[in-house]
Amino acid sequence: MIDKFILSYVQKIVLEPEKVKIVKRVIEDNFYEIEILASSVDAGRLIGKDGKMIGAMKTFISGLKAKDGSSYRIVVKPI
Numbered sequence: 001m002i003d004k005f006i007l008s009y010v011q012k013i014v015l016e017p018e019k020v021k022i023v024k025r026v027i028e029d030n031f032y033e034i035e036i037l038a039s040s041v042d043a044g045r046l047i048g049k050d051g052k053m054i055g056a057m058k059t060f061i062s063g064l065k066a067k068d069g070s071s072y073r074i075v076v077k078p079i
Contacts, residue, residue: 014042040078
């Protein structure tokens with residue numbers, strides 16, 4: 001669920017939405033890493049100035065912890 005939301009959200013921000021990929025990995029019980037793979041230009045857009053864009057995504061996703069009890073770490077990597 002969260003990975004589909006992030007994919008649709010990220011595709012609205014980037015310049016090359018067809019190149020964006022989301023990888024969700026289980027780190028521990030109830031702890032997941034969500035890796036956003038995008039072109040190098042789009043990776044910069046996703047992180048944002050002073051990390052504000054990625055910070056906003058992390059804040060939104062932290063609200064999901066109250067709903068399902070899982071924690072998430074978001075990582076943006078250029079392809």
